[in-house]
Amino acid sequence: MSDGQGNTLEETYSVERTKWDSLAREKVDVSKIQMEYTDFDDYAHRLAIMAGVVEFLGPLQGKQVLEIGCGLGKVSVLLAKSGANVTAFDLSAGSVDVASQLARYHKVDEQVHLAVAAGEILPFPDEGFDIIFGKGILHHLNAQLGASELYRVLKTGGKAAFVEPMGMNPVLNVVRDHVPYKHKNPRGADIPLSYTDIRNWTAGFKTAEYHELQLFSMLERGLGFKHPLPALRRLDKVALKHLPFLRRYCRYVGIFLTK
Numbered sequence: 001m002s003d004g005q006g007n008t009l010e011e012t013y014s015v016e017r018t019k020w021d022s023l024a025r026e027k028v029d030v031s032k033i034q035m036e037y038t039d040f041d042d043y044a045h046r047l048a049i050m051a052g053v054v055e056f057l058g059p060l061q062g063k064q065v066l067e068i069g070c071g072l073g074k075v076s077v078l079l080a081k082s083g084a085n086v087t088a089f090d091l092s093a094g095s096v097d098v099a100s101q102l103a104r105y106h107k108v109d110e111q112v113h114l115a116v117a118a119g120e121i122l123p124f125p126d127e128g129f130d131i132i133f134g135k136g137i138l139h140h141l142n143a144q145l146g147a148s149e150l151y152r153v154l155k156t157g158g159k160a161a162f163v164e165p166m167g168m169n170p171v172l173n174v175v176r177d178h179v180p181y182k183h184k185n186p187r188g189a190d191i192p193l194s195y196t197d198i199r200n201w202t203a204g205f206k207t208a209e210y211h212e213l214q215l216f217s218m219l220e221r222g223l224g225f226k227h228p229l230p231a232l233r234r235l236d237k238v239a240l241k242h243l244p245f246l247r248r249y250c251r252y253v254g255i256f257l258t259k
């Protein structure tokens with residue numbers, strides 16, 4: 001099976017594992033991983049790209065939540081701190097190892113169940129989860145395989161939310177590929193989403209909505225600002241409402257699904 005770029009799935013996995021395992025090796029001391037948020041609600045309300053996620057997903061207390069592509073496990077820990085019973089997985093064994101240490105360090109290891117797995121072949125039973133969440137993960141996966149797995153493991157009536165980079169802004173794509181900036185990760189085999197990709201991930205769900213995020217305000221990150229720049233946020237609101245053709249050039253998209 002190919003990833004649509006002419007590489008086999010195994011070749012893609014190899015590139016991704018090498019990259020993320022090596023980044024995980026830099027984080028062996030989990031006490032140094034900054035956890036500046038009290039729980040998932042706090043995190044989602046303070047991160048611009050997570051706009052609307054908490055309101056869509058609703059209360060997490062007691063819910064079976066699957067996190068796809070958990071990386072170092074920061075979000076898994078925050079989901080557990082919000083009362084969810086979390087299952088989380090990642091392709092990178094090194095990342096999952098750090099995630100399991102992080103869960104122990106924050107004393108939520110009984111609520112966080114971790115696995116090394118690929119998003120295209122989920123080792124979970126049908127309809128096992130009330131909620132599925134993923135941040136920056138769908139664009140690493142093969143939608144042809146991953147979308148049906150996503151649908152399969154979500155309960156009927158369950159909800160899924162994703163926040164993903166979009167790849168339709170040519171200037172942003174050049175920056176991603178060629179311009180160094182602070183906290184930039186090296187590119188792996190990921191391909192930021194197009195509208196076709198979004199359609200492929202959302203097909204078949206009872207409801208599917210998405211909203212594009214960060215047009216002018218993407219400059220906050222690019223220019224190294226740690227705080228929101230209210231003028232850019234206001235400009236985004238007006239531009240994205242009144243000039244819809246600009247939405248495709250946004251940096252991120254929030255995708256909200258109900259089965």
Ligand SMILES: C[S@@+](CC[C@H](N)C(=O)[O-])C[C@H]1O[C@@H](n2cnc3c(N)ncnc32)[C@H](O)[C@@H]1O
Nearest residue numbers: 016020069070071090091092118119135136140
């Ligand atoms: C951009 S990181 C996001 C990690 C985490 N969600 C976060 O927000 O910090 C992408 C993650 O996807 C994982 N990944 C890449 N391909 C994958 C696949 N086919 N199945 C599962 N995880 C994958 C990588 O190992 C990496 O941890």
